[in-house]
Amino acid sequence: MTDSDIPRRFTFRPEQRLRRPQDFERVYGRRQRAGDDHLLVFAAANGLPQTRIGFSVSRKHGNSVVRHRLKRMLREAFRHVRHDLPPGYDLIVIPRHGTQASLDDLQASLVRLVRRLARRDERGAGGDAHSG
Numbered sequence: 217m218t219d220s221d222i223p224r225r226f227t228f229r230p231e232q233r234l235r236r237p238q239d240f241e242r243v244y245g246r247r248q249r250a251g252d253d254h255l256l257v258f259a260a261a262n263g264l265p266q267t268r269i270g271f272s273v274s275r276k277h278g279n280s281v282v283r284h285r286l287k288r289m290l291r292e293a294f295r296h297v298r299h300d301l302p303p304g305y306d307l308i309v310i311p312r313h314g315t316q317a318s319l320d321d322l323q324a325s326l327v328r329l330v331r332r333l334a335r336r337d338e339r340g341a342g343g344d345a346h347s348g
Contacts, residue, residue, distance in 0.1 A: 232298070234270030234306055243270075243306050250332045254317040254325040258308040259333040267330075269294050269307045276313050286311055293322040300327050302334040 234240060246260040262268060271290050273283045290309055296319075307330060311317075317325070 232266060232268050234268050234308065239268075239306060240270055240272075240308060243308050248333055248337065250329040250336075251312070252325050252329060254312055254315045254321055255329060256310040256312065257326070257329040257333065258310075259305050259330065259337070261304055261337060262306040263304065265303055267298060267301050267303055267305045267307060269309060272308055272310045274310075274313075277311065289319060289322060293319060293326055297323045297327050301330045305330065305334065305337075 234243070243258050243260040246258070248260060249256060249258045251257065271287050273286050273290075275283070277283050277286055290311065294309075309326065
């Protein structure tokens with residue numbers, strides 16, 4: 217059975233979420249981030265076989281209805297692309313204020329930014345053998 221034969225599950229399980237304030241502080245403390253017009257993503261290696269994610273949506277985005285809708289879109293984006301993300305990272309995703317991104321835009325942005333952060337992390341963690 218090859219990897220392509222294994223059905224992908226698009227669930228979002230509790231163990232894939234950052235919940236504890238200490239986890240958020242650790243990720244922010246690494247100061248490893250990348251952003252674009254839609255998202256700002258902070259990342260830190262977690263030593264686990266999976267990538268975990270947390271969201272930070274400030275009141276600048278609107279009332280609770282608007283903020284929760286945005287969080288649902290971000291969760292849905294992660295759920296659909298998590299198999300395309302490098303494993304072993306804790307992520308904090310912050311939407312840019314005023315973004316009117318579609319689900320497809322958020323998915324593409326999330327994959328692009330996390331891959332960029334993973335490449336930076338590999339280079340910084342002894343990835344010199346790959347560079348050249």
